[in-house]
Amino acid sequence: MLDQTEGYTTEDGRKIGGVVMEMRNITLRFGGVEAIKDISFDIREGEIRAIIGPNGAGKSSMLNVISGFYVPQEGQVFYKGAPRPPMKPYQVAQQGIARTFQNIALFEGMSVLDNVMTGRLTHMKTGLFSQSFWLGKAEKEETENREVAEKIIDFLEIQAIRKTPVSRLPYGLKKRVELARALAAEPSLLLLDEPMAGMNVEEKEDMSRFILDVNDEFGTTIALIEHDMGVVMDLSDRVVVMDYGKKIGDGTPSEVRGNQAVIDAYLGVAHD
Amino acid sequence: MTDRTKGADGPQSVPALLHRNATEFANAPAYREKEYGIWQSWTWAETREEIEALALGLLDLGVAEGDFVAIIGRNRPKLYWSMVAAEMCGAVPVPLYQDAVAEEMSYVLSHCGARFVIVGDQEQVDKVIEVQAELPNFEQMIYLDPRGLRKYDHSRLHQYSHIQDVGRAKRDELLGELTARQDKLDYDSTCVMLYTSGTTGKPKGVVLSNRNVIETSKSSSEFDDLRQSDDILAYLPMAWVGDFIFSVGQAMWTGFCTNCPESADTMHVDLREIGPTYYFAPPRVFETQLTNVMIRMEDAGRFKKWLFDVCMAQARKVGPAILDGQPVSQWDRFKYNLGELFIYGPLKNTLGFSRVRVGYTAGEAIGPEIFDFYRSLGINLKQLYGQTEATVFITAQPDGEVRSDTVGVCCPGVELKIAENGEVFYRSPGVFVEYYKNAESTADTKDAEGWVATGDAGFVEEDTGHLRIIDRAKDVGQMADGSLFAPKYVENKLKFFPNILEAVVFGNGRDECTAFINIDLTAVGNWAERNNIGYASYQELARHPQVMDTIQAHVEEVNTSIAQDEMLSGCQVHRFVVLHKELDADDGELTRTRKVRRRIIEEKYADIIAALYDGSTSISTVTEVTYEDGRKGSISATLEVRSAAVQAVAQKMAAE
Numbered sequence: 001m002l003d004q005t006e007g008y009t010t011e012d013g014r015k016i017g018g019v020v021m022e023m024r025n026i027t028l029r030f031g032g033v034e035a036i037k038d039i040s041f042d043i044r045e046g047e048i049r050a051i052i053g054p055n056g057a058g059k060s061s062m063l064n065v066i067s068g069f070y071v072p073q074e075g076q077v078f079y080k081g082a083p084r085p086p087m088k089p090y091q092v093a094q095q096g097i098a099r100t101f102q103n104i105a106l107f108e109g110m111s112v113l114d115n116v117m118t119g120r121l122t123h124m125k126t127g128l129f130s131q132s133f134w135l136g137k138a139e140k141e142e143t144e145n146r147e148v149a150e151k152i153i154d155f156l157e158i159q160a161i162r163k164t165p166v167s168r169l170p171y172g173l174k175k176r177v178e179l180a181r182a183l184a185a186e187p188s189l190l191l192l193d194e195p196m197a198g199m200n201v202e203e204k205e206d207m208s209r210f211i212l213d214v215n216d217e218f219g220t221t222i223a224l225i226e227h228d229m230g231v232v233m234d235l236s237d238r239v240v241v242m243d244y245g246k247k248i249g250d251g252t253p254s255e256v257r258g259n260q261a262v263i264d265a266y267l268g269v270a271h272d
Numbered sequence: 273m274t275d276r277t278k279g280a281d282g283p284q285s286v287p288a289l290l291h292r293n294a295t296e297f298a299n300a301p302a303y304r305e306k307e308y309g310i311w312q313s314w315t316w317a318e319t320r321e322e323i324e325a326l327a328l329g330l331l332d333l334g335v336a337e338g339d340f341v342a343i344i345g346r347n348r349p350k351l352y353w354s355m356v357a358a359e360m361c362g363a364v365p366v367p368l369y370q371d372a373v374a375e376e377m378s379y380v381l382s383h384c385g386a387r388f389v390i391v392g393d394q395e396q397v398d399k400v401i402e403v404q405a406e407l408p409n410f411e412q413m414i415y416l417d418p419r420g421l422r423k424y425d426h427s428r429l430h431q432y433s434h435i436q437d438v439g440r441a442k443r444d445e446l447l448g449e450l451t452a453r454q455d456k457l458d459y460d461s462t463c464v465m466l467y468t469s470g471t472t473g474k475p476k477g478v479v480l481s482n483r484n485v486i487e488t489s490k491s492s493s494e495f496d497d498l499r500q501s502d503d504i505l506a507y508l509p510m511a512w513v514g515d516f517i518f519s520v521g522q523a524m525w526t527g528f529c530t531n532c533p534e535s536a537d538t539m540h541v542d543l544r545e546i547g548p549t550y551y552f553a554p555p556r557v558f559e560t561q562l563t564n565v566m567i568r569m570e571d572a573g574r575f576k577k578w579l580f581d582v583c584m585a586q587a588r589k590v591g592p593a594i595l596d597g598q599p600v601s602q603w604d605r606f607k608y609n610l611g612e613l614f615i616y617g618p619l620k621n622t623l624g625f626s627r628v629r630v631g632y633t634a635g636e637a638i639g640p641e642i643f644d645f646y647r648s649l650g651i652n653l654k655q656l657y658g659q660t661e662a663t664v665f666i667t668a669q670p671d672g673e674v675r676s677d678t679v680g681v682c683c684p685g686v687e688l689k690i691a692e693n694g695e696v697f698y699r700s701p702g703v704f705v706e707y708y709k710n711a712e713s714t715a716d717t718k719d720a721e722g723w724v725a726t727g728d729a730g731f732v733e734e735d736t737g738h739l740r741i742i743d744r745a746k747d748v749g750q751m752a753d754g755s756l757f758a759p760k761y762v763e764n765k766l767k768f769f770p771n772i773l774e775a776v777v778f779g780n781g782r783d784e785c786t787a788f789i790n791i792d793l794t795a796v797g798n799w800a801e802r803n804n805i806g807y808a809s810y811q812e813l814a815r816h817p818q819v820m821d822t823i824q825a826h827v828e829e830v831n832t833s834i835a836q837d838e839m840l841s842g843c844q845v846h847r848f849v850v851l852h853k854e855l856d857a858d859d860g861e862l863t864r865t866r867k868v869r870r871r872i873i874e875e876k877y878a879d880i881i882a883a884l885y886d887g888s889t890s891i892s893t894v895t896e897v898t899y900e901d902g903r904k905g906s907i908s909a910t911l912e913v914r915s916a917a918v919q920a921v922a923q924k925m926a927a928e
Contacts (some may be wrong), residue, residue, distance in 0.1 A: 012423065150308035155419070160537030162309060213420050 007044060010237050011252075017045030019081075020189060020221050021066065026075035028061055035061040036072065037245045043189070048215055048222045050232045053242035054265055059225045060102065062242065063193055066223060067099050068092045093122050098187035100178040102194045102225075108167040112158060112177050113149065115166055119184025120145040152183050155217070156210060172203040176210070183214060190214070192224040196231055204228065208235055229266070233257065241265065285457035285482045287360045289524040294320035297500060297527045303349035306534035306542055314349060316527065322350075322436070327357040328446045329439030333388070333412055333430070337362030337453060340384040340465070344368045344377070344400075345392025347506040347532045350416050350432060352519060354390045359463060362453040363388075366465045366477070367510040369864045370396065371857070373902045376475075378403035380467050384477055384708060385409040390432070393417040397424070459483040464520075465708055466513050468660050469863035477708035478513075478660045487701035488663040489521035491684040495668060496630045502528035502549045503627075507539050512865060513660040514634070518552055521663075543624035551631045555638035556866065558653075560794070561623060562642050563770045567798045583611035584648070591616075591648030596672045616649045625651050632656050632668070634679075635865060637741075637760075639768030643676040655679050657739060661717065661724055662686075663702035667739045678738035688739065694729040695745040729758075747870065749780035755842035757785070762843050763868070765833060769826045770795040774855050776868055777845065778881055784846040786884040788877070789823055790854050796822075811852045811909055820914060823850055827916040835919035844918040847884050849891070851877075852909035858898045883913055 007017045021043045028036040035058045043049045043066075051059050064070040065077065068087045077084045079095065087095075098119070106115050123145060124131075130138040153159055156176050161169060166177060175195060182190055195211065196204045208231055214220050226232045232239060233253040241249035241256055243265040249256045256262055283289045293302065298317040305312055314322065335341065341358040343365055345351050355365035366384050368377060370392065377399055381389070387409050389400055397415050404410055415421060416432045439446070463485045467475040492498075506519040519530045528550070533542035569580050590604045600608075620626045631646070631653040638655065646653045656668035657679035667688070669680035682688055686700040699722045706714045718724045729748050730741040742748065743760040751757050759777040762785065766775040773792040779785035791814050800807055800816070807813040831844040855861040860872050874881065876895070883891035894908040 014423070147308065150310075154308055157535065159309070159534045160541070209420070216422055217419060 007046075010047070014046065014237075016047045016237065019043070020045050020079070021223075022078040023062075023065070024076050024078065026062075026065055026072045026077070028058075028065060028070055028072045035245055036065065038075070039240075039242070039245075039247045040075075041240050041247065041250055043221060043223050044238075045221055046215070046219055047237040048211070048224070048235055050236035050239045051223065051225050051242060052227075052229065052232050052239055056244075057242040057265075058245040059242055060193060063099070063191055063223070063225055067097060067191055090122070093185060096186075096188035097191065098182040098185040098189075099191035100175070100182050100193060100195060102197060104171075104174050104178055106166045106174060106178055106181070109165060111163050111165055112169070112180075113153070113162050115177055116149045116152060116180045116184045117145065119181040120149060122185055123148075148186070149184055152180050155183075155213070156180050172199055172206075175199070175203075175207065179207075179210065179214075183218070183220075186218075187220060190220050190222045192222065194225055194227060196226060196228050204231060211235060283486070284459045285359065285454070285461065286356055286463055286485065286520065286524055287454050287457060289486070290316075290320055290323065290356055293524065293527045300500065300527065301529045302523075302527075303352065303530050303532070304546070305349050305532040306538070306545075309534075311531075311545070313529075319349075319353065323353045323357050323360065324450070325436040325439040325443075326353060326432070327360040327439065327450055328443055329435035329437075330357055330361050330363075330388070331446050331450060332438050332442055333435065335361045335363050335388060337456075339363040339388065340366050340386040342366045342368055342381055342384070342386040342389045343391075343510065344370050344389065344396045345416065345510070346370055346536060347508075347510055347515070347519070348392065348416065349530070349532055351390065351392065351510060352506075352530065354414075355464065355516075355520060356524075358388075359457070360450060360454055362456065362461075364462045364465050364479075366467070367516065368467070369469075369509050369511045371509075372864065373858060373898070374399040374402045375902075378406050380475060380477075381407050381410065383475075384465065387411045388414070390414045391416070394420040397421060397429070457482065459486070462705070464516060466511060466516060466660055469512075469865045469867065476710055476713055479705040479708050480513075480663055481705050484663040484702050484704060485517070485521045486525065487685070488665055489517060489525040491701075492517075492665050492668070493522050493526045495670070495684055496550075498522060498526045498528065498550060498630070500527040502526065502629070503546055504528065504530055504550045504552075505539075505543055505546055505548045506530050506532050507536070507543075508552070508554075509864065513664055514552060514658075517664045518550075540624065544622070545624075547624060547627040549627045549629045551625070551628050553631075553633060554635040554866075555633050555642065556636070558633060558638065558642055558646060559767075559770070562645055563792070563795050565619070565623075566770065567795070570798075570802065580615055583615035584645075586611050587616060587648035588644060591650060592644060592674075595647055595650060595652060596674065612650070620649055620651065625649075628652065630654070634658060636867075637764040638676060639764075640676040641768065647674065656683075657741065659726060661704045662698060662700060663704070665702060666698050666700070666726070669738075673736070673738070675738070678733065678736075678740050680739065681737050682739075688732065689723065690731060691725075693745065694731065694742070694748070696726045696728050696730045696739070696741070697723045698726065699723050747780075751779060751785075751842045752781060752783045753842065756839055757843060758840055759785075759843075759870070761840060762787070762830065762834060762845065765830045766826065766845075771799070771822060772826060774862075774868070776855070776870065776873055777843070778874070778884070779843065782885065785843050786881070787827070787845045787848040788873070788880070789827075789848055789850050791819060791823065791850060793854075810854065811907070814850045814852055815909070815912060820850060820912060823848070824914055824916055831916060831918050841919075845916055846918055847913055847915050849880055849884065849911045849913050851880075852893075852911060853895060853897060853907060856897075858900065859896070880911065883911075889913055 009015055019042045024040050026036055026039045051062055053059050065072055071086045126138045126141050130136055195207055215222055239253055239256045241262045248261040249259040283292050293316040299315050301313045302316040302319040303314045341363050343351050343354050358365040368380055391397055412428050414430045414432050414435055418431055459482050463480050463482045465477050465479050467477050504518055508515045523530045531546045533539045586607050590600045590608050593600050628651050631651055634656045654669040654674050658664040658666045665683040666686055667680040668683050686698055689697045703722055703724055727745050728741050729743055729745040730739055732739050743758040747759055749757040757780050762777045763775040766772050771792055772789055774790035776788040777785055827845050827848055834844050835841050857864050879893050880891055890910055890912050892910045894906050896906045898904055
């Protein structure tokens with residue numbers, strides 16, 4: 001088993017650091033429905049951590065617990081070593097967590113650039129007055145933040161649609177813009193909810209490459225939910241497998257692949 | 273700085289021109305590139321500093337005189353600088369097509385035995401690593417963009433900026449050596465080696481000397497009065513001789529500014545922002561732009577559409593005449609000026625052509641309608657005829673003598689002669705030195721007196737002195753009845769229709785001509801959208817009955833037009849198919865410059881050609897395709913073979 005404090009080295013030779021976030025005995029209920037049952041796992045610095053499972057396994061609920069959107073009835077979330085109290089979304093963002101959504105949540109009427117700039121909000125300090133009238137520090141701040149946004153646009157190769165309103169973009173590009181906005185926040189932990197959903201093979205390959213590059217270039221810790229097993233096995237360093245709200249597997253892709261419970265869950269063995 | 277200009281003739285090498293520019297135009301912009309949404313620019317003085325730093329770094333890395341340095345990537349100032357830096361070191365730059373798949377690259381890299389490779393990004397690094405086992409001479413690779421490369425083994429891999437840093441740090445020790453090497457460069461030393469796209473067989477390395485490049489740049493710049501204040505947009509493949517002459521040769525000679533787009537996708541936006549004064553594009557680009565304009569006008573409101581139509585009618589009537597400086601009545605001129613105010617001016621601005629003083633197109637024939645469209649707007653679009661072996665320029669159209677059906681008169685210093693069989697020969701200071709490691713081909717192409725065979729058949733018009741090209745000499749053949757077969761002539765006529773992207777005509781030695789046709793997905797797709805015709809793929813759209821009808825109408829129109837020409841009336845297309853896939857350079861069907869490779873197509877689609885001639889009405893076929901990353905797959909389809917009406921021809925009348 002992995003040591004709780006020491007990191008490990010991945011198959012491709014990257015050094016993974018200590019625990020960034022830990023879920024300890026999480027149980028989440030909606031009325032009488034137990035969406036998550038007593039799940040514990042951790043996310044380590046610099047790794048790509050996947051949560052997989054069949055439909056309705058509780059993956060998205062888990063991600064919402066990680067992001068602080070849902071507060072579990074039982075158990076505790078530890079972020080950077082300290083137990084995390086219930087928080088407002090902006091407080092989560094300030095903590096350095098950013099996310100994308102399964103069903104794209106961009107500002108449709110705004111341009112790609114403006115959408116990416118909204119990701120910089122937590123890094124802007126000047127007030128409403130000086131920003132409205134473009135006074136003093138506001139201009140300098142805008143320039144600095146624009147530069148960060150432009151670097152991300154360059155990184156994700158969306159220069160050609162910089163000024164295009166998001167509503168005019170195809171689905172695959174919208175996904176990329178969402179990733180750009182999340183990256184603009186310069187998160188230390190990036191949560192991706194089904195980043196490849198509804199994409200064709202080529203788009204999936206592009207997205208996989210971007211995810212790996214983000215991890216490589218910025219050292220961002222990434223937790224992602226994904227349906228496509230092939231993609232997950234190629235991308236991630238460690239995988240948590242969920243089924244009916246329970247954790248049925250946890251480990252490296254090859255460990256998980258050989259796990260009988262996981263095979264059963266995916267091939268559909270009758271549950272008692 | 274020591275004076276590196278030799279004698280009264282001026283600078284004798286490209287690096288010497290750089291030094292001249294860095295002194296004479298020190299603060300004028302030399303290169304611009306859009307990055308992070310902003311145009312970054314470098315003056316000539318800064319450019320020299322950058323290039324020198326790189327050259328010193330290359331010396332430190334062990335680049336020796338006579339080495340080949342391959343350069344692969346999209347148009348970026350740093351890659352242009354790499355070419356000049358390589359020459360400074362006495363090495364020979366070899367730009368490669370960046371979209372070539374690994375095995376094509378492998379051939380060129382091993383043929384020239386490149387010791388060093390300078391590439392743009394991870395994609396190119398991966399390709400070279402993939403084939404490095406086949407490259408015994410390959411030693412070190414330098415890349416510009418470090419993205420995704422952090423984990424790579426860096427024992428043979430270096431970042432561009434680090435090489436420059438080393439060069440700057442060791443400037444004092446190495447500058448003497450660099451200066452000595454540059455002093456050895458003269459008119460006869462090799463400036464660059466460019467691989468021809470190779471319509472037939474393997475690519476050949478064309479060696480061009482400083483004399484070729486500088487003499488050609490000088491005379492062509494004078495021909496068109498290019499100035500130091502001009503701007504060009506560098507967006508065509510760096511491996512193509514034209515880009516080298518425009519963005520390095522002429523840029524170095526006149527000192528104008530070369531602008532590099534942010535990425536291939538943003539080319540049109542960047543074009544508009546820069547507004548080049550000197551612009552080159554192959555006919556395809558002009559075609560695509562015109563198609564886009566027309567599509568958008570179809571979608572415009574009724575009043576705008578009316579205004580556009582009225583103004584364009586006026587432009588077609590007097591625009592070309594005004595451009596050629598011919599007399600036009602005051603009233604027409606007034607109406608044209610109104611048109612300029614309402615339509616032409618804004619349209620040129622949208623297209624990025626507001627400032628174009630000299631525009632060129634070449635490589636393929638351009639449709640007369642397309643050509644006239646741009647000229648009627650007041651854009652000085654001209655045609656030139658050239659090839660790699662001539663350092664581009666053979667003939668070009670002087671201002672005021674522009675026509676869509678000729679390629680112009682001899683460029684300064686060029687002599688032409690037409691052989692018995694109609695093949696065009698030329699001789700000029702731009703004639704290449706040799707094909708690298710291929711004395712046999714050199715001797716076949718260039719004779720002892722310096723005459724070079726173009727491989728094209730053509731004739732010179734007696735009254736005007738303009739050259740007209742008919743077709744590739746080896747493609748011109750005979751039909752079974754002995755009449756002339758010129759496939760490209762027919763293909764060009766077909767391709768002038770916006771709906772037709774590519775056409776291949778067969779018929780050499782046969783009774784009748786047949787054709788493969790590729791539809792243009794943009795134009796046909798837009799038409800489908802407006803007519804509520806649903807389609808899931810290129811394949812499905814291509815075989816839609818209404819699409820077939822439209823294409824048939826186009827083919828029949830072409831037949832009517834061909835029938836007018838006595839010499840070529842036998843080339844009417846009797847039967848055709850609309851292909852289920854686009855012809856693609858990745859599949860070897862086209863060259864990287866998008867010229868049709870007939871023999872490969874004939875072999876690959878032998879079953880379809882057979883169906884075209886055996887009278888069947890449909891053919892099922894399976895075709896292998898190569899994806900961009902080099903993987904292979906296959907698509908199967910059933911194609912409908914259609915017959916097109918042909919016009920009766922005088923001599924054939926009796927038979928029919």
